[in-house]
């Protein structure tokens with residue numbers, strides 16, 4: 384089937400958040416919020432998702448920009464990944480996020496893609512993306528988790544019928560920075576921690592976030608607590624050009640006099656949500672930041688992993704990334 388033309392939909396281009404929310408309320412379940420379109424347009428062109436109406440949010444100025452606040456930093460959801468990557472304040476205080484944003488895809492995608500869209504993007508399992516009727520698509524099987532299934536990109540943790548992973552590079556960084564997500568809807572605003580925002584298949588097999596129909600992410604907030612901490616981000620891909628992570632790691636640590644006082648360590652692409660490694664954090668807090676502590680961290684990083692047929696290589700990958708995060712941040 385030709386991917387040159389998209390099926391028809393109505394296009395709305397509101398210039399205020401209130402209008403976008405009101406449109407979504409009036410249109411109902413067929414409405415689709417559009418940010419940079421990197422994820423959305425693929426779905427539309429492939430005809431695997433067919434919204435009746437698209438609400439383009441790129442004209443809403445209040446959703447863009449990076450602002451210092453009493454509590455830390457607030458980044459509008461429609462701020463592009465390129466802006467996050469190059470922002471002086473993000474680079475100075477939360478370089479974990481600017482580094483992660485700079486490792487997303489290609490410069491063209493980062494110029495159009497937004498921080499909100501990167502966090503809200505859908506699973507990248509190639510079966511699902513090719514339009515099959517798997518569990519995540521509303522069907523009754525998982526094509527990746529079969530004896531013949533191609534599952535080298537899939538999860539080590541949290542499988543529940545679906546074994547897809549969180550594909551975002553920014554998500555583990557936002558969780559490591561103890562970020563929160565501001566969500567607006569017809570009923571008002573709510574703020575949730577980034578950890579609560581992402582959900583696995585045991586909670587909702589059709590969605591990767593807690594967003595309900597009609598809800599818009601308006602901003603990401605980063606607390607002062609982690610500004611200027613020691614950070615580490617590393618992403619391993621199959622190719623040395625744009626590619627999704629096989630595993631990535633994002634860590635934030637406070638180190639005083641060579642001792643780790645506090646730490647948040649998160650891996651992406653190993654579970655359907657960014658995986659916070661609480662056991663590793665507990666093991667390293669209070670310890671010297673050195674090779675011995677890093678070795679212990681690496682040894683326990685992947686405890687409890689349940690690999691499928693072709694993704695066992697992710698276990699040593701994860702162990703080594705976590706070891707380096709603790710040693711080299």
Ligand SMILES: Cc1cc2nc3c(=O)[nH]c(=O)nc-3n(C[C@H](O)[C@H](O)[C@H](O)COP(=O)(O)OP(=O)(O)OC[C@H]3O[C@@H](n4cnc5c(N)ncnc54)[C@H](O)[C@@H]3O)c2cc1C
Pocket residue numbers: 415416417418419420421422423424460461486487488489492495496497498499500501502503504505550551552553594598599600601625626627628
């Ligand atoms: C070739 C290619 C390579 C890629 N490589 C990487 C990679 O290496 N690492 C990585 O992390 N990502 C990668 N991506 C994903 C890409 O970065 C994301 O798809 C992109 O950031 C999505 O952002 P967007 O603004 O284009 O979102 P859109 O495509 O517009 O939206 C994505 C989804 O999020 C929803 N959404 C967007 N913004 C909001 C909001 N504010 N509130 C509520 N819902 C919202 C939309 O409704 C849609 O469902 C890649 C994508 C492509 C096409």
Ligand code: SF4
Pocket residue numbers: 506508509510511517518519520524525526527528537544545546547
């Ligand atoms: S891993 Fe999830 S998205 Fe992929 S085929 Fe299985 S159910 Fe579908």
